[in-house]
Amino acid sequence: KAVVLYFYPKDDTPGCTKEACAFRDQYQDLQDAGAEVIGVSSDGEAAHEKFATKYRLPFVLLADRGGTVRKQYGVPATLGLLPGRVTFVVDRQGVVRHVFNSQFQATKHVAEAITALRAMEGAK
Numbered sequence: 001k002a003v004v005l006y007f008y009p010k011d012d013t014p015g016c017t018k019e020a021c022a023f024r025d026q027y028q029d030l031q032d033a034g035a036e037v038i039g040v041s042s043d044g045e046a047a048h049e050k051f052a053t054k055y056r057l058p059f060v061l062l063a064d065r066g067g068t069v070r071k072q073y074g075v076p077a078t079l080g081l082l083p084g085r086v087t088f089v090v091d092r093q094g095v096v097r098h099v100f101n102s103q104f105q106a107t108k109h110v111a112e113a114i115t116a117l118r119a120m121e122g123a124k
Contacts (some may be wrong), residue, residue, distance in 0.1 A: 002035040004113045006087040007075045011043040011051035019106035020057055026110045027058050033117035040064050089116040
């Protein structure tokens with residue numbers, strides 16, 4: 001399966017909640033496009049579980065406490081302070097095919113991911 005890996009700053013904050021709920025609301029479209037969704041932030045497992053339960057998130061949230069995964073993907077901080085909001089679309093072979101970086105357009109990340117997945121399907 002392809003993977004939509006989205007990095008976000010913090011559980012249960014306004015922008016991050018909108019983004020997570022947008023991924024939730026379009027989850028079936030993402031699945032239909034052959035992708036799994038994984039959200040990543042520095043919050044711990046307990047915070048992720050509470051966030052996922054509160055908003056009925058059907059996908060995995062990864063606890064990146066030390067920022068290791070964030071660093072491996074080169075996700076920058078916004079203004080050097082706020083953890084970045086970046087979405088990666090990774091194909092079945094593990095190749096990053098699309099990157100969308102926008103701290104302030106939280107809900108646009110889902111549309112970008114779906115467009116990239118459809119383009120990947122069309123390129124076969």
